[in-house]
Amino acid sequence: MIQQQTIYLPQYRRGFHLITHVIEQELNELPATGILNLLLQHTSAALTLNENADPDVRHDLENFTNKLIPENHPVYTHILEGPDDMPAHIKSSLFGANLSIPITNHQLNLGTWQGIYLCEFRNRGGSRRIIATIYS
């Protein structure tokens, strides 16, 4: 059995944000056993799994990633949409826009310390859209 729905996220500021609770609230009752597939329909943001406890992890991810994939790098030619745009595309492909999370006993079966992150790489990314597909 397959169910599918679109989840609309409000605008988040640039950075890494824990959205597990948002995803869970948007979904109907989960099946006993299955998989939740999430696809973020954007190329300057990402979805990833990381620590759900200390917010310093999110801050450090943002700050380190900005050093690793900097703005205004001399190789960039795609610069018309602002200095945050091309780095956002690179980050999106490195972090990925796609997750497949097991469902067990009607719940997302993440690790104890695991949460779903929206990685917003644009300064003003606007609202973001996720296609959620559950198969059971």
Place this chain on the structure above:
Amino acid sequence: MIQQQTIYLPQYRRGFHLITHVIEQELNELPATGILNLLLQHTSAALTLNENADPDVRHDLENFTNKLIPENHPVYTHILEGPDDMPAHIKSSLFGANLSIPITNHQLNLGTWQGIYLCEFRNRGGSRRIIATIYS
């Protein structure tokens, strides 16, 4: 219901290439609702989602990635297959060889600006093989 097929890609030159149309042409009629899973069966190339419009994004991805994960790095010991080989393995794991794309109304449900990229990291990677599995 599960359907599976192998997609053979022609040789692409080193770089990032938009292959959404190739994938769509190879697949039979898509089901109303489902998931398309793609696995690239290689370890020196990758599949990712990124912008389908401005080709500068693909050029910048290639040029920046070559700076981030350079050839001839002093730590490399796996060098017998040429200077482009070990960086290609690293890039393959960072970009990933695996995508799961929702199917809605008999079509791939990507974002408006999202396309499927083959990331060819070898100078002469030869033809590449993808296992496409559709469940519905």
Place this chain on the structure above:
Amino acid sequence: MIQQQTIYLPQYRRGFHLITHVIEQELNELPATGILNLLLQHTSAALTLNENADPDVRHDLENFTNKLIPENHPVYTHILEGPDDMPAHIKSSLFGANLSIPITNHQLNLGTWQGIYLCEFRNRGGSRRIIATIYS
């Protein structure tokens, strides 16, 4: 049809480890056609696909990744769990904790040179847990 089980990995030392045979041994007989979804339930380790032959590839991945995402970077504030902790979180999101592998003729349908890696990013990561979900 969906089957699900937990796979407990023994403690591995820091580095990249080929675990295809461990996964295959833990799984029951595979269906004729399907998908194996693997979720590593941790945020300081990862799962990836890479070369299954030359162990130098695993050594180079470890050594290069340690240069790319170093310990003791000045931006890190999440440092209470040791200098290997924050880099491990960053690496986990870049390599990813999630794989979906096609099953064909009752076997994992990986490429000839492709193997499943556990990427252990902590010095003492302890045992690790994977949720394996097979749908067919």
